[in-house]
Structure formats: C-alpha cells, structure tokens
Amino acid sequence: MNDVKILGIESSCDETAAAIVVNGRKVLSNVIYSQVPLHTLYGGVVPEIASRKHIEKVNQVIRKALSDAEMTLDDVDAIAVTYGPGLVGPLLVGVGAAKAIAFAKKKPLVGVHHIEGHISANYIENPDLEPPFMCLVASGGHSHIVKVSDYGKYEIIGFTHDDAAGEAFDKVARALGLGYPGGPKIDKLAREGDPHSISFPHAVIEGSPYDFSFSGLKSAVLNYLNGCEMKGIEVNRADVAASFQQAVIDVLTDRSVAAAKDFGCGSLALAGGVAANSSLRETMKQKAEAAGLKFYNPSLILCTDNAAMIASAGYYEYMRGIRDDYSLNAVPNLKIGVR
Numbered sequence: 001m002n003d004v005k006i007l008g009i010e011s012s013c014d015e016t017a018a019a020i021v022v023n024g025r026k027v028l029s030n031v032i033y034s035q036v037p038l039h040t041l042y043g044g045v046v047p048e049i050a051s052r053k054h055i056e057k058v059n060q061v062i063r064k065a066l067s068d069a070e071m072t073l074d075d076v077d078a079i080a081v082t083y084g085p086g087l088v089g090p091l092l093v094g095v096g097a098a099k100a101i102a103f104a105k106k107k108p109l110v111g112v113h114h115i116e117g118h119i120s121a122n123y124i125e126n127p128d129l130e131p132p133f134m135c136l137v138a139s140g141g142h143s144h145i146v147k148v149s150d151y152g153k154y155e156i157i158g159f160t161h162d163d164a165a166g167e168a169f170d171k172v173a174r175a176l177g178l179g180y181p182g183g184p185k186i187d188k189l190a191r192e193g194d195p196h197s198i199s200f201p202h203a204v205i206e207g208s209p210y211d212f213s214f215s216g217l218k219s220a221v222l223n224y225l226n227g228c229e230m231k232g233i234e235v236n237r238a239d240v241a242a243s244f245q246q247a248v249i250d251v252l253t254d255r256s257v258a259a260a261k262d263f264g265c266g267s268l269a270l271a272g273g274v275a276a277n278s279s280l281r282e283t284m285k286q287k288a289e290a291a292g293l294k295f296y297n298p299s300l301i302l303c304t305d306n307a308a309m310i311a312s313a314g315y316y317e318y319m320r321g322i323r324d325d326y327s328l329n330a331v332p333n334l335k336i337g338v339r
Contacts, residue, residue, distance in 0.1 A: 006318065007076045007101070008311025009062065011094030012086025012114045013140075014038075014045045016057040018065035019307035020076070024315035025123055029068035030301070030308040033057045036181060043180050044170070051089030058097045065307070073105050080314020083111040083324075084334025085141070091330035099326050110314045111324045114305075115142055115336050116154060118271040120316065121298040121309035129267065129296050134260035136284070138252060139272035140166035140183075143212050145259045146336065148269075151316040154337040157259045158210030165248055166274045168214040172221050172244050176237050186241045187277050193242030198224065200247040210259045217247055245279060253284045257291050270297040273304050 003022050010017040014035040020028040035053050039045045066072060081098035084091060095111075102109040119135050131151060137144045143165045145158035163171070166183055173182025178189065200220050203213040221244050228235045252274075260268045268288045274280060281297055288295035302309060 004077050004315060004318065005071070005075060006311040006315045007062070007065070007073070007079050008112075008307035008309075008314055009058070009079070009081040009094045009098050010114075010117070010305055010307040010310045011054045011058065011090045012082045012084075013090060013305060014050045015305040016054050016061050017305065017307035018062040019311050020065055020069035020071060021124070021308055021311035021315065024120070024312045025127060027124055027308045028071070029065045030306055031061050031065045031068065032306055033061050040180050043174065045087070047087045047089050050087060051093060054090050054093035058093055062097065062101075073101060073107075076105075076107060078108040078110055078314065078318050080110045080112050080311050080318070082114045082117060082310050083328055084114065084331035086114055086330075086332060088330050088332045091332065095328060095330050099328060103326060108318065109324045109326070109328060110317050110322055111328050112310045112313045112317065113334055113336055115144065115146070116152075117309040117313045119146060119148060119154070119269070120313035121271055121302040121306075122269045122296045123312050124302060124308060125298055126296045129269065132265055133267035133269055133296075134256065134263065134265040135269040135271055136252060136256040136275075137272045138165045138270075138274035138280070140164060140170065142272065143214070143252070144336070145210050145256055147259075147263055147265065152320050152322070156336060157263065158208070158212065158255055160212040160214060161205060162213055162215035163218060165212070165214060165252060166272075168218045168248065169274065171218050172241075175222055175225055176240060183274060183277060186245055187279065189238050190242040190245045190279065193236065193238030193240070195242040195246035197236070197239040198243035200243055202247055202251050210255050212251060212255070214248065217244070245277070249277075249280050249283050252280065253287050256284065257287050257293065260288070260293055261291055265293075267294040267296060269295075271303070276300045276303040
C-alpha cells in the first residue's frame, strides 16, 4: 500500500499552523505561527485581530510546511482542515485556504473536528495506541471525557456544564495578576506553593458522575482573594495557585480514570492545551497506572493547537472514505462525532 500524505491546516483560534503527516503517524513537518504575544496585550484573544493575522500568515505557514517536508502540493494526497469548533473568523481563513488548494490542485478535501484532532495527537508519538481507549480533552474551550471506540468514532462520556478547565485557569490567573495565557503561568507559580493549603470545592454533578463544573471553583478562588483583601490578609499567591490547580486536577483525573475503568477501556489518553500542565500529566500517569491502565499523552508541542494533529485525524477520516465538497463551511459550535 502506498503512503498517504496529508496536508493539515489549523486556524481555529490564535495559532496559524500547517503540517505534512504520512499515514496518520509520521510527521514530516509541523509549522506553527503563534499570536500569543499579540493577544497578551489585550489579556485574551481578540477574534478580529486573530482573523487578520491568520490571513497574513496562512500562505507563508503552508509554504514553510511544504518546504520543510521537501514536498510540493502535487505530492499531497489530500487536504485536511479544521472547520470547527472555534472562532468563526479564524476558522474561515483556514477553510478558505484549504478549499482553494483542493480546487486548484484537484485534491480531496477533508474537514476535521478540532477536538478529534487533539485526540489524534496521541497517535503520532504512540505507535502502539489503537482504539478503543478513553481520552480526557482539556483545553481553553473544552473539557470532555471521550470514548474513542474506533478511528473516527467518538462518544462523549463527560463534559463541563460551564467553564472549561483552561478557561478557569485563565480567569484565576487574571485574578492573581499573572496575565495571559493563564495556564502556563499558574503551572509555574504552583510549583512554589502548597497544593493542600487552601480547601477549594470539587463540584459534583448529580446523576452525571463523569461531568465537570469549574464555575464554582473559580468563584471560590475569587471570593477567597476578595475576603483576604477586605480583612487585610496578605495573599500567598503560590498557595492559591497550587490549591486551585490541585482542585482542577483532582476532578479531571479521578473522573477520567473512573470512566476508563467503568467503560472497560484498558488505555487512557490525555489531550488538549491543558494537557501541557506538568502536574496534570504526572498525576494522571500515576492514577492511571495505579488503576492498571496504560497511559498516553502527546509531547508539549502537540498539546497546544497544531496542524500535525489535524493531518493525523484527517488521515483516518480520509481512509474511512470521508470527502467534503466546496460547500464546507466554518462551524463555530461543531459537536463531536457529527459525521
């Protein structure tokens, strides 16, 4: 069987990315242009600014990905692109670029779900990982426990009822005066604090043992900080960061491990931007192995938004016979497993 080479394009938020991946697992190139320094000025992503920067950079990033892989567009078998969920403006830039290339070069077009891309990042560095397995996807916009029944077949087992884990990290970081992006800053500061110094709530959703809620936790941190300010008590920011982070990690890891065991999955994977958190990775590994589960997680570069994961997911969709026509559009609130 000939190798299948996929050009992946990702632009769902504030990273413009392109990659070439062979057979869903071998990365020939993975180019990412990050807008984080630009949006840091505003304390978060500004969609209009993000869209304009994607337009400016998308062709450059695609050319670089092809150059790094020592390929041309003629060598590519298909174009895979994120079409949701995400910010509509940025998504439209990637989808437009992918459709233009597919049309000009008469190549198959495959739309990819962003979260399915994050899950597929685990395939790239773990050649032994195959479905079925359970996966925790934790990012700025999503907190899902997903059962991967087969390639391209997903079932949501648990989800957040309000804030995503990454969103909670950003909001607490802002309250602590750490700035944007919050996740890496809290991760760093938490290493200097005591994770058991402050008791923050671990919300339980009645009747939904695998679901999450982080809004109450975020409010508890804000109330704690306000209470200290009103009483003139000096705040140990490292202890707050560590205790908050521990509360998030306890909930994410305990429910993910429980879901894997209860649904008969022998493997548990981690994915998404929050998967770059050092304490989450260590804790999940320990609890998974203690429960007799094989544990998988991508390297840090594949946790944040990138196109290699989109090309990997696109490969498995392509092999399933999925093809999109030129009516493919951005779907900001795309649900997982819609095909």
